[in-house]
Amino acid sequence: MNRPTHGPEDLGADNTANLEEAFTLLARLIKARIKGDDIAPDGAIAIDFFDDGSELGNLIRDRRPSFAEYICLLLALAPHAMPMLLDREIRAALSQQGDFPEIGGIRHDGSRTFLPTGQTAAYLLADADLEGRFEVQRLFRPDHWFALTGILRLETPEEGAPALAGRLVMARDWADRLTLGAAEAPPFSAAFPARRIRTQLAWDDLVLPPATREQLDELLRWTRHEKKLASDWGFGPRLRQGYRALFHGSSGTGKTFAATLLGRSTGRAVYRVDLSAIVSKYVGETEKNLATLFQAAQRRDWILFFDEADALFGKRTAVKDSHDRYANQEVSYLLQRVEEFDGLCILASNLRANIDDAFLRRFNSIIRFPEPAPPERAAIWDRALPDCGPAPDRAAMIDAINGYELTGGGIVNVAQFAAIEAAARGETTLQLRDLELGIRREIEKEGRVFRPKSDQRKGKG
Secondary structure, three states: OOOOOOOHHHHOOOOHHHHHHHHHHHHHHHHHHHHOOOOOOOOOOOOOOOOOOOHHHHHHHHHOOOHHHHHHHHHHHHHHHOOOHHHHHHHHHOOOOOOOHHHOOEEOOOOOOEEOEHHHHHHHHHOOOHHHHHHHHHOOOOOOHHHHHOOEEEOOOOOOOOOOOOEEEEOHHHHHHHHOOOOOOOOOOOOOOEEEEOOOOOHHHOOOOHHHHHHHHHHHHHHHHHHHHHHOOOOHHHOOOOEEEEEEOOOOOOHHHHHHHHHHHHOOOEEEEOHHHHOOOOOOHHHHHHHHHHHHHHHHOOEEEEOOOHHHHEOOOOOOOHHHHHHHHHHHHHHHHHHHOOOEEEEEEOOHHHEOHHHHOOOOEEEEOOOOOHHHHHHHHHHHOOOOOOHHHHHHHHHHHOOOOOOHHHHHHHHHHHHHHHHHOOOOOOOHHHHHHHHHHHHHHOOOOOOOHHHHHHHHO
């Protein structure tokens, strides 16, 4: 496979250069087939592409498509990138105008664009060669990477129509990626119950005990190298699909923050799944919603983050009625989809004990996020507090409030509260009284009794 490489300064990372190269090849193939010329007089046709970081370049580099696969992809992509390309090239190659049933295709009612069918691909690639036509048909089996990635499908033709009469349909998100370079996620809804979560912070902003951080580093190494293990090291058939991690610990200990950092570090989008939106009162809708979510995540290499996973991954109930039976069926289906997902799936729970024992065995890693001890709390306070004046005063202020047992999330809430109070008075530095008031509010919000630090000291005496 010829791989001319152009630097980013020449082409950028968009798809333009590869699309131009690809459609030139497709036009040459259409002309040669219709005119009866030898399609490859010098032997096999090379798939030349620019390994330039574009979505199309990456797809060709990673998938190494056969010539037949490549042509099918281009046929399905052409109506999105250059709607008149196929029509123009077919008309230019015909010796006379008129019906040309050999090439198949249908007209879109609104735009009158020529939309290729399986017959279009079979004609261009095989014409009257029966085995070649059957080979095209085999590309659309459920076990082919077209179907497994969701990138391309052959529509089911109407009853009695030829097997290849269905349209070649490229998934909308893939069409966007291979033309515009990126695809927007569907809007949040019951059919797509997930929202993207991001962070602009870095790993240094996440304060955790060394053991927890080491486990996260192991997970980060998997996300960076799992594809290399499958391809370059030959582990592919022996590797379990995907990676499943359980983050457990109290609210505010950094579970969501860690998930967003994993996404930022690896360039993957992280989507938090709303489990309450998944579950539907209509039989079959839950499975449909989950299928839509996992298909989108698999195609786009997302990280899925199931917050408060106990809601659906918790201990299954005894079957007392049809509702219990269906609820357990939902859990079983979700477990199956998580098992089959070949990306990173993170489940978060406040308590490890809440997760079904049968599912615990399926995790690749179980990572505990403990509540911070005094050294970690001091480090979190130091990162969370804005300017508090001279360094000695800042250190004294942190020492004065570090005895209160708060999570990292609680500390951030307190820092924001105190900053707002100071800003409202027109001040530019924090006051200890505002921090203590914020601490009181945070502790009482959690249902605990607030004891001023002076009282705590008396109790110790």
